[in-house]
Amino acid sequence: MRRILHIDMDAFFAAVEERRHPNLKGRPIVIGGRGDPDSRGVVSTASYAARKYGVHSGIPLRTALKLCPDAVFLPVDYRSYARVSEEIKIILASVTPLMEDVGIDEAFLDLSAMDQPPETIAREIKKRILEATGLSCSIGIAPNKLLAKIASDLQKPDGLTVLGEDDIAETIWPLPVRKLRGVGPKTESVLKRMGVHTIGDLAVASVERMTERFGPSHGRTLHRAALGIDESPIIIHWEPKSIGRETTFQRDLSHWQEIARALAHLTRQVVSSLKAAGYRARTVTVKVRFSDFDTQTRAMTLDGPSDSPDLLRRAAFQCLGRFELKKSVRLLGMRVSKLE
DNA sequence: TCTGGGGTCCTATAGCCT
Protein backbone atom coordinates (compact mmCIF):
# COMPACT_ATOMS: atom_id res chain seq x y z
CA MET A 1 0.00 0.00 0.00
CA ARG A 2 1.20 3.48 -0.83
CA ARG A 3 1.75 6.13 1.83
CA ILE A 4 1.01 9.57 0.42
CA LEU A 5 1.48 12.78 2.37
CA HIS A 6 -0.36 15.97 1.51
CA ILE A 7 0.81 19.24 2.98
CA ASP A 8 -1.18 22.44 2.91
CA MET A 9 0.06 25.72 4.39
CA ASP A 10 -2.40 27.40 6.77
CA ALA A 11 -3.91 30.62 5.31
CA PHE A 12 -0.62 30.93 3.46
CA PHE A 13 -0.76 34.46 2.00
CA ALA A 14 -2.21 35.87 5.22
CA ALA A 15 0.40 34.07 7.31
CA VAL A 16 3.24 35.52 5.22
CA GLU A 17 1.76 39.01 5.60
CA GLU A 18 1.38 38.56 9.36
CA ARG A 19 5.00 37.57 9.61
CA ARG A 20 5.98 40.69 7.69
CA HIS A 21 3.68 42.99 9.67
CA PRO A 22 3.71 41.64 13.25
CA ASN A 23 1.39 44.45 14.34
CA LEU A 24 -1.38 42.82 12.28
CA LYS A 25 -1.13 39.51 14.12
CA GLY A 26 -4.56 38.25 15.07
CA ARG A 27 -6.40 40.99 13.17
CA PRO A 28 -8.74 40.15 10.30
CA ILE A 29 -6.60 40.33 7.15
CA VAL A 30 -7.99 40.05 3.63
CA ILE A 31 -5.61 39.61 0.71
CA GLY A 32 -6.84 40.04 -2.82
CA GLY A 33 -6.53 42.03 -6.02
CA ARG A 34 -4.79 45.34 -5.54
CA GLY A 35 -5.77 45.47 -1.89
CA ASP A 36 -8.47 48.08 -2.44
CA PRO A 37 -11.94 46.89 -1.41
CA ASP A 38 -13.51 49.55 -3.63
CA SER A 39 -11.95 48.17 -6.80
CA ARG A 40 -12.73 45.04 -8.82
CA GLY A 41 -11.19 41.90 -7.40
CA VAL A 42 -11.83 38.87 -5.24
CA VAL A 43 -10.39 37.52 -2.00
CA SER A 44 -7.35 35.29 -2.49
CA THR A 45 -6.86 34.45 1.19
CA ALA A 46 -8.47 35.58 4.42
CA SER A 47 -6.77 35.18 7.79
CA TYR A 48 -8.57 32.97 10.31
CA ALA A 49 -9.66 36.09 12.20
CA ALA A 50 -11.36 37.34 9.00
CA ARG A 51 -12.93 33.95 8.25
CA LYS A 52 -14.95 34.27 11.46
CA TYR A 53 -16.89 37.04 9.68
CA GLY A 54 -17.70 34.79 6.75
CA VAL A 55 -14.93 36.12 4.53
CA HIS A 56 -13.35 33.43 2.37
CA SER A 57 -11.52 32.92 -0.92
CA GLY A 58 -13.38 33.86 -4.07
CA ILE A 59 -15.85 36.42 -2.76
CA PRO A 60 -15.66 39.97 -4.15
CA LEU A 61 -13.54 42.39 -2.12
CA ARG A 62 -16.53 44.73 -1.85
CA THR A 63 -18.52 41.94 -0.21
CA ALA A 64 -15.65 41.20 2.15
CA LEU A 65 -15.63 44.83 3.22
CA LYS A 66 -19.35 44.67 4.03
CA LEU A 67 -18.90 41.46 6.03
CA CYS A 68 -15.90 42.76 7.93
CA PRO A 69 -15.47 46.55 7.79
CA ASP A 70 -12.56 46.43 10.24
CA ALA A 71 -10.46 44.11 8.11
CA VAL A 72 -7.04 45.11 6.83
CA PHE A 73 -6.99 44.82 3.02
CA LEU A 74 -3.68 44.01 1.35
CA PRO A 75 -2.71 43.45 -2.29
CA VAL A 76 -1.50 40.05 -3.46
CA ASP A 77 2.31 40.13 -3.35
CA TYR A 78 2.87 36.98 -5.33
CA ARG A 79 6.66 37.28 -5.52
CA SER A 80 7.06 37.37 -1.75
CA TYR A 81 4.85 34.34 -1.29
CA ALA A 82 6.75 32.50 -4.03
CA ARG A 83 10.02 33.11 -2.22
CA VAL A 84 8.68 31.59 1.01
CA SER A 85 7.12 28.77 -1.00
CA GLU A 86 10.51 28.00 -2.52
CA GLU A 87 12.06 27.65 0.96
CA ILE A 88 9.34 25.20 1.93
CA LYS A 89 9.67 23.15 -1.27
CA ILE A 90 13.41 22.80 -0.67
CA ILE A 91 12.71 21.35 2.77
CA LEU A 92 10.14 18.94 1.28
CA ALA A 93 12.43 17.88 -1.55
CA SER A 94 15.13 17.08 1.00
CA VAL A 95 12.75 14.57 2.60
CA THR A 96 12.18 12.74 -0.69
CA PRO A 97 12.61 13.59 -4.37
CA LEU A 98 9.19 12.01 -4.94
CA MET A 99 7.46 15.35 -4.50
CA GLU A 100 4.61 16.80 -6.52
CA ASP A 101 4.27 20.55 -6.51
CA VAL A 102 0.63 21.64 -6.37
CA GLY A 103 0.58 25.37 -6.67
CA ILE A 104 2.20 27.76 -4.27
CA ASP A 105 1.16 26.37 -0.89
CA GLU A 106 0.58 22.64 -1.39
CA ALA A 107 2.50 19.48 -2.20
CA PHE A 108 2.26 15.71 -2.21
CA LEU A 109 5.08 13.41 -1.09
CA ASP A 110 5.29 9.68 -1.72
CA LEU A 111 6.64 8.15 1.49
CA SER A 112 5.94 4.51 0.50
CA ALA A 113 9.58 3.50 0.28
CA MET A 114 10.73 5.29 3.41
CA ASP A 115 11.77 3.43 6.56
CA GLN A 116 10.55 5.88 9.16
CA PRO A 117 6.85 5.89 10.07
CA PRO A 118 5.01 8.56 8.01
CA GLU A 119 3.77 10.27 11.15
CA THR A 120 7.31 10.78 12.39
CA ILE A 121 8.29 12.24 9.03
CA ALA A 122 5.25 14.56 9.11
CA ARG A 123 6.13 15.90 12.56
CA GLU A 124 9.69 16.49 11.44
CA ILE A 125 8.46 18.40 8.36
CA LYS A 126 6.16 20.60 10.44
CA LYS A 127 8.99 21.36 12.84
CA ARG A 128 11.49 22.23 10.11
CA ILE A 129 9.03 24.48 8.26
CA LEU A 130 8.10 26.31 11.46
CA GLU A 131 11.77 26.84 12.33
CA ALA A 132 12.69 28.05 8.85
CA THR A 133 9.70 30.25 8.09
CA GLY A 134 7.67 30.69 11.27
CA LEU A 135 4.63 29.29 9.46
CA SER A 136 2.33 26.41 10.32
CA CYS A 137 0.84 23.83 8.00
CA SER A 138 -1.63 20.98 7.99
CA ILE A 139 -0.70 17.49 6.89
CA GLY A 140 -2.71 14.49 5.81
CA ILE A 141 -1.38 10.97 5.31
CA ALA A 142 -3.32 8.32 3.42
CA PRO A 143 -3.00 5.50 0.84
CA ASN A 144 -3.55 7.90 -2.10
CA LYS A 145 -3.60 11.57 -3.13
CA LEU A 146 -7.35 11.89 -2.99
CA LEU A 147 -7.60 10.73 0.63
CA ALA A 148 -4.42 12.51 1.71
CA LYS A 149 -5.87 15.81 0.55
CA ILE A 150 -9.12 15.25 2.36
CA ALA A 151 -7.14 14.23 5.45
CA SER A 152 -5.03 17.39 5.51
CA ASP A 153 -8.26 19.40 5.48
CA LEU A 154 -9.83 17.57 8.42
CA GLN A 155 -7.88 19.31 11.16
CA LYS A 156 -6.87 22.87 10.44
CA PRO A 157 -4.83 24.82 11.24
CA ASP A 158 -1.65 23.05 12.35
CA GLY A 159 -3.20 19.60 11.97
CA LEU A 160 -1.86 16.12 11.36
CA THR A 161 -4.32 13.46 10.26
CA VAL A 162 -3.56 9.87 9.33
CA LEU A 163 -6.21 8.02 7.35
CA GLY A 164 -6.28 4.32 6.50
CA GLU A 165 -8.57 2.35 4.23
CA ASP A 166 -10.56 1.27 7.30
CA ASP A 167 -11.41 4.88 8.14
CA ILE A 168 -13.19 5.60 4.86
CA ALA A 169 -16.70 4.64 5.96
CA GLU A 170 -16.55 6.34 9.33
CA THR A 171 -14.55 9.47 8.49
CA ILE A 172 -15.05 10.16 4.78
CA TRP A 173 -18.59 9.08 4.06
CA PRO A 174 -20.35 11.57 6.38
CA LEU A 175 -18.59 14.49 4.59
CA PRO A 176 -20.46 16.57 1.98
CA VAL A 177 -19.70 15.60 -1.65
CA ARG A 178 -18.22 19.05 -2.16
CA LYS A 179 -15.13 17.88 -0.24
CA LEU A 180 -14.19 15.55 -3.09
CA ARG A 181 -11.65 16.81 -5.59
CA GLY A 182 -13.48 17.40 -8.85
CA VAL A 183 -16.80 18.30 -7.25
CA GLY A 184 -17.37 22.02 -7.66
CA PRO A 185 -20.54 24.11 -7.33
CA LYS A 186 -22.14 22.74 -10.54
CA THR A 187 -21.58 19.06 -9.84
CA GLU A 188 -22.63 19.58 -6.24
CA SER A 189 -25.97 21.06 -7.23
CA VAL A 190 -26.67 18.31 -9.78
CA LEU A 191 -25.82 15.66 -7.17
CA LYS A 192 -28.06 17.36 -4.63
CA ARG A 193 -30.95 17.22 -7.06
CA MET A 194 -30.26 13.50 -7.41
CA GLY A 195 -30.52 13.15 -3.64
CA VAL A 196 -26.77 12.68 -3.21
CA HIS A 197 -25.52 14.92 -0.40
CA THR A 198 -22.70 13.08 1.32
CA ILE A 199 -19.75 11.13 -0.02
CA GLY A 200 -21.44 8.07 1.48
CA ASP A 201 -24.58 8.72 -0.60
CA LEU A 202 -22.36 8.80 -3.68
CA ALA A 203 -20.59 5.60 -2.67
CA VAL A 204 -23.84 3.62 -2.48
CA ALA A 205 -25.29 5.15 -5.66
CA SER A 206 -24.93 3.05 -8.81
CA VAL A 207 -22.12 3.77 -11.26
CA GLU A 208 -24.68 3.69 -14.08
CA ARG A 209 -26.64 6.53 -12.55
CA MET A 210 -23.46 8.61 -12.35
CA THR A 211 -22.14 7.86 -15.84
CA GLU A 212 -25.58 8.61 -17.24
CA ARG A 213 -25.54 12.05 -15.69
CA PHE A 214 -21.86 13.00 -15.89
CA GLY A 215 -20.52 10.98 -18.80
CA PRO A 216 -18.43 7.80 -18.68
CA SER A 217 -15.20 9.46 -17.57
CA HIS A 218 -16.35 11.93 -14.94
CA GLY A 219 -19.10 9.61 -13.67
CA ARG A 220 -16.76 6.72 -13.02
CA THR A 221 -14.08 8.89 -11.39
CA LEU A 222 -16.69 10.43 -9.13
CA HIS A 223 -17.99 7.08 -7.96
CA ARG A 224 -14.51 5.65 -7.43
CA ALA A 225 -13.52 8.75 -5.47
CA ALA A 226 -16.42 8.18 -3.08
CA LEU A 227 -15.08 4.67 -2.47
CA GLY A 228 -11.67 6.16 -1.70
CA ILE A 229 -10.15 4.72 -4.87
CA ASP A 230 -7.52 6.87 -6.57
CA GLU A 231 -4.50 5.54 -8.40
CA SER A 232 -3.22 8.86 -9.74
CA PRO A 233 0.57 8.96 -9.52
CA ILE A 234 2.81 11.59 -7.96
CA ILE A 235 3.89 13.83 -10.83
CA ILE A 236 7.42 15.04 -10.23
CA HIS A 237 7.87 16.99 -13.41
CA TRP A 238 5.55 18.37 -16.05
CA GLU A 239 5.70 20.67 -19.04
CA PRO A 240 3.35 23.65 -19.39
CA LYS A 241 0.55 23.22 -21.94
CA SER A 242 -0.30 26.88 -22.34
CA ILE A 243 0.85 30.34 -21.28
CA GLY A 244 -1.53 33.28 -21.01
CA ARG A 245 -2.41 36.56 -19.42
CA GLU A 246 -5.76 38.17 -18.79
CA THR A 247 -7.06 41.30 -17.10
CA THR A 248 -10.36 42.53 -15.81
CA PHE A 249 -10.54 46.26 -16.38
CA GLN A 250 -11.46 48.58 -13.55
CA ARG A 251 -14.17 49.95 -15.84
CA ASP A 252 -15.57 48.21 -18.92
CA LEU A 253 -13.98 49.22 -22.22
CA SER A 254 -16.10 50.20 -25.18
CA HIS A 255 -13.69 51.83 -27.60
CA TRP A 256 -11.90 49.65 -30.10
CA GLN A 257 -8.67 51.62 -29.62
CA GLU A 258 -8.54 50.96 -25.88
CA ILE A 259 -9.28 47.28 -26.41
CA ALA A 260 -6.62 47.01 -29.10
CA ARG A 261 -4.05 48.72 -26.90
CA ALA A 262 -4.84 46.29 -24.07
CA LEU A 263 -4.52 43.29 -26.38
CA ALA A 264 -1.16 44.49 -27.68
CA HIS A 265 0.03 44.86 -24.09
CA LEU A 266 -1.17 41.40 -23.07
CA THR A 267 0.48 39.90 -26.13
CA ARG A 268 3.82 41.48 -25.25
CA GLN A 269 3.61 39.98 -21.75
CA VAL A 270 2.67 36.55 -23.05
CA VAL A 271 5.45 36.53 -25.65
CA SER A 272 7.98 37.52 -23.04
CA SER A 273 6.85 34.67 -20.74
CA LEU A 274 6.86 32.29 -23.70
CA LYS A 275 10.42 33.22 -24.61
CA ALA A 276 11.59 33.14 -21.00
CA ALA A 277 10.24 29.61 -20.70
CA GLY A 278 11.98 28.63 -23.95
CA TYR A 279 8.89 27.62 -25.90
CA ARG A 280 7.27 28.44 -29.21
CA ALA A 281 3.52 28.24 -29.70
CA ARG A 282 1.25 27.21 -32.57
CA THR A 283 -2.21 28.27 -31.32
CA VAL A 284 -3.34 31.71 -30.20
CA THR A 285 -6.59 32.19 -28.27
CA VAL A 286 -8.20 35.51 -27.43
CA LYS A 287 -10.81 35.67 -24.69
CA VAL A 288 -13.37 38.41 -24.22
CA ARG A 289 -15.71 38.77 -21.28
CA PHE A 290 -18.48 41.27 -21.93
CA SER A 291 -20.13 43.54 -19.38
CA ASP A 292 -22.93 40.97 -18.87
CA PHE A 293 -20.30 38.31 -18.05
CA ASP A 294 -20.90 36.49 -21.34
CA THR A 295 -17.48 35.00 -22.09
CA GLN A 296 -16.32 34.01 -25.55
CA THR A 297 -13.06 32.81 -27.12
CA ARG A 298 -11.68 32.85 -30.64
CA ALA A 299 -8.65 30.80 -31.59
CA MET A 300 -6.40 30.34 -34.55
CA THR A 301 -3.61 27.93 -35.32
CA LEU A 302 -0.47 29.00 -37.16
CA ASP A 303 1.28 26.96 -39.82
CA GLY A 304 4.20 26.37 -37.51
CA PRO A 305 5.29 27.14 -33.94
CA SER A 306 6.46 30.69 -33.34
CA ASP A 307 7.72 33.05 -30.66
CA SER A 308 7.72 36.09 -32.93
CA PRO A 309 6.00 39.06 -31.26
CA ASP A 310 4.92 40.28 -34.69
CA LEU A 311 3.35 37.05 -35.86
CA LEU A 312 1.62 36.31 -32.56
CA ARG A 313 0.26 39.85 -32.30
CA ARG A 314 -1.11 39.64 -35.84
CA ALA A 315 -2.79 36.34 -34.99
CA ALA A 316 -4.25 37.81 -31.79
CA PHE A 317 -5.70 40.75 -33.71
CA GLN A 318 -7.15 38.42 -36.30
CA CYS A 319 -8.94 36.62 -33.48
CA LEU A 320 -10.10 39.92 -31.98
CA GLY A 321 -11.55 40.88 -35.35
CA ARG A 322 -13.86 37.86 -35.23
CA PHE A 323 -15.75 39.12 -32.15
CA GLU A 324 -18.88 41.18 -32.40
CA LEU A 325 -17.87 44.03 -30.12
CA LYS A 326 -21.32 45.44 -29.47
CA LYS A 327 -21.30 45.15 -25.69
CA SER A 328 -18.55 46.78 -23.63
CA VAL A 329 -15.63 44.61 -22.59
CA ARG A 330 -14.99 43.68 -18.98
CA LEU A 331 -12.07 41.29 -19.44
CA LEU A 332 -9.55 40.61 -22.15
CA GLY A 333 -7.24 37.60 -22.29
CA MET A 334 -4.57 36.21 -24.58
CA ARG A 335 -3.21 32.69 -24.37
CA VAL A 336 -0.88 30.59 -26.48
CA SER A 337 -0.92 26.79 -26.58
CA LYS A 338 0.37 23.82 -28.57
CA LEU A 339 3.77 24.62 -27.13
CA GLU A 340 7.00 23.17 -28.50
C1' DT B 1 -25.07 44.07 -7.79
C1' DC B 2 -21.39 41.12 -7.63
C1' DT B 3 -18.42 37.55 -9.85
C1' DG B 4 -9.48 37.53 -10.28
C1' DG B 5 -5.82 35.27 -12.65
C1' DG B 6 -3.00 31.48 -13.50
C1' DG B 7 -3.81 27.18 -15.35
C1' DT B 8 -5.70 21.90 -16.62
C1' DC B 9 -8.82 18.68 -18.48
C1' DC B 10 -13.08 17.23 -20.65
C1' DT B 11 -16.92 17.38 -24.00
C1' DA B 12 -19.49 18.61 -28.00
C1' DT B 13 -19.42 19.87 -32.61
C1' DA B 14 -17.86 20.71 -37.22
C1' DG B 15 -15.01 19.91 -41.13
C1' DC B 16 -12.01 16.97 -43.58
C1' DC B 17 -10.06 12.62 -45.06
C1' DT B 18 -10.09 7.66 -46.01
Next chain:
DNA sequence: TCTGAGGCTATAGGACCC
Protein backbone atom coordinates in the same frame (compact mmCIF):
# COMPACT_ATOMS: atom_id res chain seq x y z
C1' DT C 1 -20.18 8.25 -58.21
C1' DC C 2 -22.86 8.11 -54.07
C1' DT C 3 -23.36 7.15 -49.22
C1' DG C 4 -21.89 6.13 -44.78
C1' DA C 5 -18.87 5.06 -40.90
C1' DG C 6 -14.81 6.18 -38.29
C1' DG C 7 -10.91 8.76 -37.16
C1' DC C 8 -8.50 12.95 -36.67
C1' DT C 9 -7.92 17.87 -35.81
C1' DA C 10 -9.42 22.39 -34.70
C1' DT C 11 -12.48 25.12 -32.19
C1' DA C 12 -15.60 26.79 -28.41
C1' DG C 13 -17.23 26.39 -24.07
C1' DG C 14 -17.48 24.83 -19.37
C1' DA C 15 -16.08 22.89 -14.88
C1' DC C 16 -12.63 22.76 -11.81
C1' DC C 17 -8.25 23.63 -9.16
C1' DC C 18 -5.17 26.84 -6.11
